[in-house]
Amino acid sequence: MIGEIVCSGFGGQGVLVAGMILAYAGMGQDKYVTWFPSYGAEMRGGTANCNVKISEDEIASPYVKEIDVLLAMNETSVDKFENQIKAGGVMVVNSSIVSPNRDFRSDIKVVKVPANEIARREANPKGLNIIMLGAMAGATEIFEPDYLKSAVDKYFADKGKVNPKNSLCFDAGINSCII
Amino acid sequence: MAKTLMKGNEALAESALRAGCRFFSGYPITPQTEILEYMSWRMREVGGEFVQTESEVAGINMLFGASAAGARALTSSSGPGFSLKQEGISYLCGTELPAVIVDVMRIGSALGNVFQGQGDYWQLTRGGGHGDYRTIVLAPASVQENADMAYEAFDLAEKYTHPVLIASDAAIGQMVEAVELKDFHDHDINKYDWVIKGRKEGEDKRIAENVYYAMGADEYKDFLLEKYKRIEDNEQKWESVNTEDAEVVLVSYGISSRVCKEAVKIARKKGIKLGLIRLKTLWPFPKKAFDALTSDIAGFLCVEMSILGQMVDDVKLATDNKFPVKCYSEFSNVPDPAIIIERAEKMLLENGGRK
Amino acid sequence: MKYSIPKTITNIESGWCPGCGHGIVTRLLAETTEELGISDKVIIVRDVACGSMQSGVVTYNNIGAAHGRTIAVAAGAKRIRKEDIVIANPGDGSAYSIGIESTMHAALRNENILALVVNNSVFGMTGGQMSPTTLPGQKTTSSPYGRDTSYNGNLLDIMKVLNTFDIAYLARGSVDSPSAVMKAKKYIKKALMMQQDNKGFCLVEILSPCPTNWGLSPEDSLKFIKEKQQEYFPLGEYVDKGGYDK
Numbered sequence: 001m002i003g004e005i006v007c008s009g010f011g012g013q014g015v016l017v018a019g020m021i022l023a024y025a026g027m028g029q030d031k032y033v034t035w036f037p038s039y040g041a042e043m044r045g046g047t048a049n050c051n052v053k054i055s056e057d058e059i060a061s062p063y064v065k066e067i068d069v070l071l072a073m074n075e076t077s078v079d080k081f082e083n084q085i086k087a088g089g090v091m092v093v094n095s096s097i098v099s100p101n102r103d104f105r106s107d108i109k110v111v112k113v114p115a116n117e118i119a120r121r122e123a124n125p126k127g128l129n130i131i132m133l134g135a136m137a138g139a140t141e142i143f144e145p146d147y148l149k150s151a152v153d154k155y156f157a158d159k160g161k162v163n164p165k166n167s168l169c170f171d172a173g174i175n176s177c178i179i
Numbered sequence: 180m181a182k183t184l185m186k187g188n189e190a191l192a193e194s195a196l197r198a199g200c201r202f203f204s205g206y207p208i209t210p211q212t213e214i215l216e217y218m219s220w221r222m223r224e225v226g227g228e229f230v231q232t233e234s235e236v237a238g239i240n241m242l243f244g245a246s247a248a249g250a251r252a253l254t255s256s257s258g259p260g261f262s263l264k265q266e267g268i269s270y271l272c273g274t275e276l277p278a279v280i281v282d283v284m285r286i287g288s289a290l291g292n293v294f295q296g297q298g299d300y301w302q303l304t305r306g307g308g309h310g311d312y313r314t315i316v317l318a319p320a321s322v323q324e325n326a327d328m329a330y331e332a333f334d335l336a337e338k339y340t341h342p343v344l345i346a347s348d349a350a351i352g353q354m355v356e357a358v359e360l361k362d363f364h365d366h367d368i369n370k371y372d373w374v375i376k377g378r379k380e381g382e383d384k385r386i387a388e389n390v391y392y393a394m395g396a397d398e399y400k401d402f403l404l405e406k407y408k409r410i411e412d413n414e415q416k417w418e419s420v421n422t423e424d425a426e427v428v429l430v431s432y433g434i435s436s437r438v439c440k441e442a443v444k445i446a447r448k449k450g451i452k453l454g455l456i457r458l459k460t461l462w463p464f465p466k467k468a469f470d471a472l473t474s475d476i477a478g479f480l481c482v483e484m485s486i487l488g489q490m491v492d493d494v495k496l497a498t499d500n501k502f503p504v505k506c507y508s509e510f511s512n513v514p515d516p517a518i519i520i521e522r523a524e525k526m527l528l529e530n531g532g533r534k
Numbered sequence: 535m536k537y538s539i540p541k542t543i544t545n546i547e548s549g550w551c552p553g554c555g556h557g558i559v560t561r562l563l564a565e566t567t568e569e570l571g572i573s574d575k576v577i578i579v580r581d582v583a584c585g586s587m588q589s590g591v592v593t594y595n596n597i598g599a600a601h602g603r604t605i606a607v608a609a610g611a612k613r614i615r616k617e618d619i620v621i622a623n624p625g626d627g628s629a630y631s632i633g634i635e636s637t638m639h640a641a642l643r644n645e646n647i648l649a650l651v652v653n654n655s656v657f658g659m660t661g662g663q664m665s666p667t668t669l670p671g672q673k674t675t676s677s678p679y680g681r682d683t684s685y686n687g688n689l690l691d692i693m694k695v696l697n698t699f700d701i702a703y704l705a706r707g708s709v710d711s712p713s714a715v716m717k718a719k720k721y722i723k724k725a726l727m728m729q730q731d732n733k734g735f736c737l738v739e740i741l742s743p744c745p746t747n748w749g750l751s752p753e754d755s756l757k758f759i760k761e762k763q764q765e766y767f768p769l770g771e772y773v774d775k776g777g778y779d780k
Contacts, residue, residue, distance in 0.1 A: 020184065020355065023184055023355060024184055027182060027184060027357045032356075032357075033184075033355075033356065033357060034354050034355065034356055035184070035354065035355035035356075036350070036353060036354045036355070037353060039209065039210060039293070039349075039353050058437070058440065058441075059437070060437045060438045060440060060441035060516065061350075061434070061437065061438050061513040062350060062354040063350075063513055201614075202610070202613065202614060204610065228613040228614070230609075230613070230643070232606070232639070233635045233636060233638070233639035234635060236603075236606075236635075237603075237606045237635065237636050237639065240599065240600065240603040240606035240607050240610070240636070241606050241607065241609055241610035241613075242610060243599070243600075243603070243606075243607050243610060244579065244597065244599075244606065244607035244608060244609065244610025244611035244612075244614075245610040245611065245613060245614045246610075247597045247607070247610075247611060248577075248610070248611040248612075248614035248615045249614060249615075250614040252610075266600055267600070267603075270599075270600050274598070368614060368615075375577055375595050375596070375597055375611065375615075376577065376595065376615055376618055377572075377574050377575035377576055377577060377594075377595065377615075377617075377618045377619070378574060378576075378593065378594060378595040379574045380541075380574060384593055384594075384595060385595040386589060386595065386596055386597075386598070387596070387597040387598065388589070388596075388597070388598030389598065
């Protein structure tokens with residue numbers, strides 16, 4: 001298994017798309033991938049999440065039990081998933097809206113990214129998820145940053161929705177976690 | 180064609196269209212709804228007929244009319260909605276009409292809930308509606324198989340002029356995986372001599388009704404026995420994983436069987452000789468997979484998401500009751516490989532492995 | 535007067551009871567399709583029970599639908615065979631009781647079919663039970679003291695329901711007299727013309743005698759239609775978008 005990832009946040013923050021881009025990037029490297037959304041009644045109430053698995057081998061269950069990487073775009077996501085992260089795993093936190101004073105687990109790597117501020121600065125309000133992906137690329141070894149960045153562009157190009165601001169957001173995400 | 184990422188439900192819908200399906204009638208219910216939604220725009224693009232019907236009963240009956248008229252027709256549902264389809268499925272069988280019906284299984288009787296389950300096994304394999312019939316039931320275990328089986332299902336349905344059911348589930352339907360889709364295939368609605376259309380003078384009259392009326396009781400009995408035997412002889416599909424030297428053989432299908440495959444791998448690394456028979460058809464039940472096994476097996480372990488262990492009887496029948504058959508059943512959770520291995524080890528301890 | 539039998543009528547005995555109206559309705563269908571030159575396009579979707587016996591007496595290709603589903607099945611078939619003329623043949627129990635959902639929604643979708651409903655105010659084949667069109671006070675095997683609307687519920691006049699719908703044609707005819715039969719024929723013919731012109735959903739109801747289950751002679755049955763049935767179910771055209779009268 002290369003990585004078991006959960007992307008979680010408010011509806012509208014692009015968490016499902018962030019997960020799809022990761023699966024898309026995995027598929028581009030001929031890896032096995034699964035993406036699984038919260039659905040049905042789970043979707044009501046404004047929170048959304050998806051489970052992504054990327055693997056060299058066939059994947060059994062699409063459900064992530066122990067998380068390698070959590071993209072937590074709001075406070076609820078941290079509440080809900082922090083305990084499922086493997087020791088030594090990574091949590092990328094949207095520090096714009098997740099309380100900076102909160103205590104995080106000490107046995108995981110926490111990367112704080114002021115995603116909302118960056119999105120505002122880059123004038124790309126829909127780029128939150130791309131910033132988080134950039135930060136993830138900088139903080140983990142699941143994908144080479146350059147490859148994931150190209151996968152983001154290709155993902156949107158396939159849909160005919162190219163936005164040059166995405167790559168700026170992605171870079172800003174990487175830079176935010178190098179500090 | 181290159182691989183694309185698709186949701187199981189959508190891959191199934193797209194693949195059905197590529198197989199020449201040009202009629203869909205259905206009703207919303209989670210976790211099947213993406214099939215309906217996908218068809219609502221895509222069917223129009225390919226020039227077919229999409230109807231969101233007043234009920235599942237209307238959906239299956241509109242499909243009955245479209246099928247009798249010669250179209251490749253699809254409907255889909257889940258849980259309580261699938262129960263409402265049973266009237267039409269019985270009529271399709273009695274009338275000898277082909278059609279494809281998808282059950283994206285959810286848990287529980289009554290309303291149950293929207294999570295993945297495999298509790299429709301009896302309903303799917305024993306008929307489900309009234310009268311003496313069975314349907315061909317395909318069991319996909321991945322998004323790719325959702326696409327492939329939907330594509331093949333129409334050929335199979337026409338080969339036997341019989342409904343084919345696809346036993347998908349919420350996990351397979353909701354998950355996204357990479358999938359390679361087959362090319363578009365044109366279906367000619369006048370291809371078969373049984374299709375109902377306006378009768379030109381001099382042509383034989385065609386009637387789509389219970390075939391027993393024209394045959395009479397005795398001939399119908401022989402016809403039906405022969406037909407079901409032919410399907411049983413020719414259409415059993417399965418995948419065997421490490422069964423050659425297995426001491427305990429898992430039996431599973433759909434989402435559960437993926438976990439079983441993983442359990443086999445883990446067990447083998449531990450030196451436990453675990454094997455797997457993954458059912459790709461639930462009916463006809465792949466008895467041939469069991470016939471091929473040697474006799475010194477400690478037992479079979481059914482792994483399924485149905486509390487009552489609905490598959491157990493079929494495994495006992497397929498093995499002439501000669502082996503212990505146990506069941507590890509889950510309700511809404513996908514089975515756990517660690518528990519599978521623990522149960523298998525227990526069976527080995529109780530019944531002994533290969534001598 | 536020149537008298538001939540439509541080519542689409544076979545010489546097979548029907549099985550309908552003496553004095554039954556099904557035969558007349560079938561004959562009207564055969565005559566009108568022949569006159570319009572569309573006999574070779576007709577697909578009949580018939581219900582179970584008495585209406586199903588139509589299959590033998592006509593040469594049309596046809597589909598036997600489940601009880602109450604003729605309209606849904608016909609709509610499905612028509613969407614695949616747009617060049618053909620598809621006619622659903624339910625009874626009152628089928629179209630207004632078990633199948634009312636599909637009757638309403640086929641009308642809402644303006645499905646381009648004809649629902650030709652034979653209304654005899656009872657479930658005939660099962661022995662004359664109460665149907666949605668059984669009259670107040672009418673004795674049936676499931677309303678043995680006569681239909682009491684406070685106990686058995688009210689009856690359904692489909693004309694009052696569907697006349698507000700955006701459909702092509704809605705009419706009620708009867709076969710209680712030669713002049714009524716000729717009028718009923720006109721209604722059926724109009725509806726078929728509308729389908730040819732893709733105008734949408736047509737429902738023609740025909741009040742039809744069931745001497746066996748009404749416990750009346752054939753003659754008294756016709757009188758019953760005229761004097762009793764028509765009191766609750768008035769004849770006439772209720773929706774007509776065809777403009778064929780001009």
